[in-house]
Amino acid sequence: MKRKLFLIIALLMVASLVLSACTSKDPAPVNNGGDKPTGETIKIGGILEMTGNIASFGQSSRNGIVLAFEEINAKGGVLGKQIEFVLEDNKSIQVESATAAQKLIQQNGVAAILGAVASSNTLAAAPIAQDAKIPLISPSSTNPAVTEVGDYIFRSCFIDPFQGVVMSKFAIENLGAKTAAIMTDNNSDYSIGLTEVFKEAFTAAGGKIVSEVAYVSGDTDFNSILTSVKNAGPEVVFIPGYYDSVGLILDQAKNNVGFSSDIVFLGTDGWDSPTLFDLAGDSANGTYFSNHYSPDADSAIVKDFIASYKAKFNGAIPDALAATAYDAAYMIAAAIESAGTTDAAALRDAIAAVQLEGVSGNIKLNEKRDPVKSAVVIKIDGGAQTYYSTVEPN
Amino acid sequence: MDLSAKTIEFLQQLINGISLGSVYALVALGYTMVYGIIKLINFAHGDVFMLGAVFGYFAITMFGLSFYPALIVSMVICAALGVVMERIAYKPLRNSHRVASLMTAVGLSLFFQNFTVYRIGAQPKAFPRSAPVNWNVFGVNISSRQVLILATAVVLMIALHFIVQKTKMGKAMRAVSFDRDAAMLMGINVNNTISFTFAIGSALAGAAGVLVGQYYGVVNPLMGTLYGLKAFVAAVLGGIGILPGAMLGGLFLGLAETGVSAIGYSTFRDAVAFAILIIILIFKPAGILGKNTREKV
């Protein structure tokens, strides 16, 4: 009996050893900068979705942050100190985001936190940062509720209501649409929030919503809801969802349900991924979506960003998540520099006052600690994203 | 002939439902066969289905096979996987407490799923396929992909029927399923028969995986769980252990889900599948085609 038990334990240990030997991933704390930091460093924490169902978002964001801190450290850091980025994986779940925030604040003693990506994860981490009075900047949580948690919570991206208004305006003014259908991902507050905003803005401008259908992320079969949408006869179909579902929807609309090419599909920043083209193929052509930035934008800072990102990450083109994360990293560095200290209250005031020309537009926070900045509309053409127009906030 | 808009929509939804239902039916067949023969819910079956899609994906992208060869390759690998799975994980537990084999099945399912995530990432992959042809029949849109999925499913089901009813191995399967001990006494190699059942069931799941891959154009390591569960519901609905029951249950479930989406409750369609399950367990646990039997000592 006992021998068997030992055998099992030994087997388990061997199995876990073999498995952990297989990994060649870099461990979580990433220490950047070519030179060894001399003396003290300033620790900035990161809570990102490195694994789990939205891991690709977290990984892009990490790349953006790592690149920014590397550049800052190469120029001598802030206040003469190097920045050390301590990354914790929240596995894309809420409870882990909260524990990660505790760990970074209590164990690592970070001066500020960057993250998380999904609004639901940020909302789990934010109360802890607020209680401990450690500033937190989310690079990409667009839900308005995030910064309502408290005066230590900031973000570097625009919020959902703005995006919904942009697309509604675009549908009416640029496409001349009078009727629209909306497809909502009921699993995502992001999608539900945008649906409300778009509906309100579109009807206020004299348009009519002819069909509203819902799906849940993870679905693969959209034929039946698309059939309902098609029969309602809209001019535009607004899908505020994520690329994995949207890719399938676009494909099934054209190829299974037989949508005519006159019906234009519109989306939001959740569409921003090469996977969308993989899944939708040619069906993605002729659609538009709003985003935080476009790699095609004609500005020097964007060009520099893309060049150094490509050089560091094997020629990958940065997506919007990398761009807003890059900006968030620069925001915190600029705030530390202007505050002259990492003291929490001073740092909070410095972040609130920060003004920065970022790759995702000019960043200036309003009294709700949300940036007021422009959005771009991107057209998908010939299987690639092309810059279409910039919409300024009013 | 002109059809009214309502009729067209109805027919269109019918086609959507039948295409979806035929996939559930194919996966449900494997569940029902395995349950029929060793009374085990093979939780990992849905993940074999997922792996079938992954194998098909690699057969096409890495080895440049076309659709049908990829389908066959994937079926063969899945059949082998099914046999190995049975021999390593289920056979040693055949005579122990059933909770033990159920937990092993859950463990296997998680292992397949997480290992695939680890190897190829959780990102959905685009399944390579050619552009479809769309036919317009009285205003109803029929895609060549829908025809392909239906035709392949029907051919596979006919082949299965032939194997189970007309071959020696099929006879042995039916005998073992009816009474394992008596079958053994009659000189039937029970172990081989069980392995064969796993092979056939897994091959069907693999085929379903490739079909889903080409129909929806996506492969995703996490897609096995939901399809597996729904196929199980389909199997219970039709009467678990009964082959025509699985086909019937699959079609019924596909149509029910499409119907629910069509009337505007698409977010509840997963819940509907499970509600059907609980209702059937309350009112007719043996399923539509099953007969109530008392458990014998």
Add this chain to the structure above:
Amino acid sequence: MNKKKLIFITGAVAVGVVVQLLISSGVINPYFAQILTLMSMYAILATSLNLINGITGQFSLGHAGFMALGGYFSAILTTKLALPLPNFLMFPLSLLFGGLVAAAAGFLVGLPTLRLRGDYLAIATLGLGEIIRVMFVNWKYVGAAAGMKGIPGYTNFLWTYVIAVFSILIIVNFIKSSHGRACISIREDEIAAETMGINTTKYKVMAFVIGAFFAGVAGGIFGHLIRLLHPNSFTFMVSVEILLMVVLGGLGSITGSIAAAVFLTGLTEALRQFSDLRMIIYSLMLIVIMLFRPQGLLGTREFSLDMFSKFTKKAEKAER
């Protein structure tokens, strides 16, 4: 016997108070406090699932669903209704309410499915977990897909620990009662138990409902700890993690479940950076334990002082 139990309870609670004092005075920082709280919470979850899976021999996969029910309904009481009660009354009351809602759901699902053989329960509870999740995703009152925000952070270590001690005591008392013995007899041989005149359905449902109740209580603790309830916090994977604790600790061993809950919670935190491998290791562990020790790593044995003294006696003998 009773005296022994009393000493045990007093001792256990005293340990909790000392730890809480250390937390309040800052010797143990909030990060470790949170992990200790999670460990106590998982101990409740693991022992309650053990009652269903280990003691009664049924197979439930819906613990996360019951947890969600308890979490949401207790939070409705504290956050939405905000009754004018002091915190120390409000919190236990809300936990009780959450637990009762979970127990009611357990009764509704358990009654039809537990009449059937064990396998159906597994699927039905899995389905139930999913239905509950979908329900909360669509329920606007509790925040739908955005989750429920602004829940007061009532949970601290002492609350969780004391509730864990008392839940475990209640479960142990149940097991040692004649009801508990009936449950064990069902696990050992259902048909024989029925022949002996035991109403198997009744006892299966009883164990299932008690298990669901404590899962609900743990859900309430969870909600007031994280201060955010989100449907995605209660996926199937959570049920699996609790199941693994039960298996690792031994099907039927309460002390084993507690030890496994503490161990796995700590391990999960320690392995944070390898989280993509974690689930592979966990699933392999589940398979390997079942293949070589179908009764779980510890089986039905319990950790106790007697066991320790036996061990030392053996060691003494060996020395001689």
